Amino acid sequence: MDHRSEVLLIGGRAGVGKTTVGWEVSARLRTAPVAHCVVEGDFMAQAHPAPEADPHRRELAARNLAAIWSNYAELGYRRLVYTNTVSVLAENxxxxxxxxxxxxxxxxxLLTASDATTGERLTGRERGSELAQELKNSAFKARLLDERAPADTVRVATDGRSVVDIAHEVVRATGWLTGAGAAG
Known part of the structure; x- marks a missing residue:
């Protein structure tokens, strides 16, 4: 049996459903049962002021992930579900x-969705002053991710699909529910 650590990176533009799919993936794994941890990567560097391009922001996220993972690993966990917009990029x-x-x-x-779908989702989610900027950033990140995601990235469309169906496809990409993949 392979005892090395494994991480499922769920990336995609804002409004694509990363967090929702991540929690549904966790629900499927809990039912199996497959031991795992879930980390919402967007919270790994929520410190202000810190401009998005600030190199300390990336370092802070890396340090926080290392600290959290060491706690999980000490308790015997070896699988992580990690959601974050650009987590799938090679530089991460x-x-x-x-x-x-x-x-x-x-x-x-990499979860994908059309501008119309993500626009609808973000409009329903964003209640404050940041909707216009969120829509602009989402479109930019969609292009960036489409161009720069590594070749081994599994792309999963979310338009018009249920979260259960999407999560099923995402879990299948891990192999964690097949044979030895389902063990602890």
Whole structure:
């Protein structure tokens, strides 16, 4: 049996459903039962003021992930579900290798959705002053992710699909529910 750590990275533009799908993936894994942890990557560096381009923001996220993962690993966990917009990009791989070990198995899933779908979702979610900026950033990140996601990234469309159906496809990409993949 392979005892190395594994991480499922769920990335995608704002409004694509990363957090919702991440929690549904967790529900499927709990039912199996497959031991795992869930981390919402957007919260790993929520410190202000810190401009998005601030290099300390990325370092803060890496340090926080390493601290959290060490606690999980000490208790015997070896699988992590991690949601964050750009987590699937190759330049973020080092953060997971430093936190979880150089031989961590990385599964990348990029959730996709049309501008219309994400616009509808964001309009329903954003109640404050940041909707216009969120829509603009979402479109920008969609292009960036489409262009720069590594070739091994599994792309899963979310338009017009139930979260249960999407999560089923995402879990299938991990192999965690098949044979030895379902063990602890």
């Amino acid at each position: 791989e080092g953060m997971f290798r430093r936190a979880m070990g150089a031989d961590v198995r990385i599964v990348r899933v």
